[in-house]
């Protein structure tokens with residue numbers, strides 16, 4: 487579990503994260519949503535310890551990040567998997583070499599154990615026959631699956647994904663969303679995802695945090711997002727015509743019951 491208490495982050499005199507408190511649960515897909523520029527990326531990078539924060543605290547399984555020394559932070563890093571925008575694979579390495587990379591960096595496994603783990607992870611993302619392929623030979627969806635396989639190679643407690651569906655068609659996005667949800671539940675991972683994608687919100691949003699202008703405007707689940715009267719949620723959801731209609735029909739159905 488990750489708990490954030492009154493997190494603040496400034497750049498110069500401008501406060502970008504203005505006192506956000508939130509909890510992210512294991513075995514759940516925790517989504518951070520909000521308009522472009524609302525502070526989602528800065529918030530996630532702060533969680534990862536990539537920014538020095540200006541106030542508040544982040545607790546990993548109850549342990550305050552600010553109190554961790556270099557050695558402890560390095561150990562925490564091995565418990566984190568990351569899937570960045572654009573997959574961020576090494577183009578000059580094969581699929582197998584990409585996935586084995588964190589194991590070589592951080593694990594004490596034998597070469598045979600590493601290869602077994604790579605094959606397990608590639609099988610888990612349905613890419614068992616692609617070990618020797620290079621990223622340039624893969625589709626966008628396959629690259630994302632390799633990135634997910636690499637992110638879970640170290641058996642992480644925490645998984646961070648920044649816009650995992652960017653650049654993917656709607657059908658492939660659903661495949662990736664479902665894969666992330668399954669892996670999250672199967673391995674009890676605390677998964678935190680930054681997204682703009684309303685489809686993802688409705689498919690996999692166990693715990694959703696809406697950020698608006700650096701504040702937490704709302705927190706709830708995918709079913710609550712359809713029934714809430716929160717103005718900020720409605721403003722955000724209603725920018726999508728499709729979800730505007732879904733929400734309206736849900737409210738009409740609820741009123742009839």
Ligand SMILES: Nc1ncnc2c1ncn2[C@@H]1O[C@H](COP(=O)(O)OP(=O)(O)OP(=O)(O)O)[C@@H](O)[C@H]1O
Pocket residue numbers: 497502520521522523524525526527528529
């Ligand atoms: N390194 C930085 N230095 C100064 N300002 C920054 C820096 N990084 C982000 N910001 C500012 O912080 C604000 C929030 O940015 P952030 O990238 O977190 O938005 P976002 O919600 O992730 O947007 P998007 O959905 O477009 O990625 C913006 O006003 C941005 O200009």
